[in-house]
Amino acid sequence: MRIALVLTTxxxxxxxxxxxxxxxxxxxxxxxxxxxxQQDEFSEDQLQTIKQLLSNTPQAQISAVDAAATYKTYxxxxxxxxxxxxxxxxxxxxxTNTSLSERVAQIYFGKGTMTPFKGxxxxxxxxxxxxxxxxxxx
Ligand code: HEC
Numbered sequence: 001m002r003i004a005l006v007l008t009t010x011x012x013x014x015x016x017x018x019x020x021x022x023x024x025x026x027x028x029x030x031x032x033x034x035x036x037x038q039q040d041e042f043s044e045d046q047l048q049t050i051k052q053l054l055s056n057t058p059q060a061q062i063s064a065v066d067a068a069a070t071y072k073t074y075x076x077x078x079x080x081x082x083x084x085x086x087x088x089x090x091x092x093x094x095x096t097n098t099s100l101s102e103r104v105a106q107i108y109f110g111k112g113t114m115t116p117f118k119g120x121x122x123x124x125x126x127x128x129x130x131x132x133x134x135x136x137x138x
């Protein structure tokens with residue numbers, strides 16, 4: 001009977017320690033994630049890249065993109081088909097008041113949990129879909 005009591009106490013203590021360790025680990029992970037998300041601003045270099053991208057992409061190429069379809073395929077998942085959704089901390093695009101270059105930077109480089117689309121989408125697709133956000137706001 002005594003042994004059983006000692007054993008239960010030990011087990012209890014052990015699980016308590018393990019639980020605490022786990023909690024600490026969890027805290028560390030969330031702290032890391034937060035500092036990642038707080039990296040709000042894009043760097044000068046990044047903004048320069050976006051400026052060039054905007055001035056080097058011909059309007060005809062941008063107009064040729066099916067922006068609505070591109071949005072549905074690549075963005076709707078997190079932002080909703082009408083920009084009304086916010087999955088995993090995604091911003092409600094219907095209500096965004098970002099400038100065109102801010103949006104292009106966001107799509108090109110990604111931020112927080114939003115993946116970068118550089119490489120996945122062509123420059124003209126990125127610009128077209130950034131412009132398309134204005135349609136969502138109507
Ligand atoms: C994996 C989910 C996910 C996908 C897919 C995604 N986004 Fe995002 N988006 C996010 C998250 C999360 C944020 C907020 C990022 C932050 O600031 O921490 C965000 C923010 C934005 C912003 C900034 C809005 C503001 O008001 O600051 C724009 C613009 C944007 N996304 C456009 C797009 C476009 C266009 C696409 C498709 C090419 C897209 N996103 C695909 C998750 C996603």
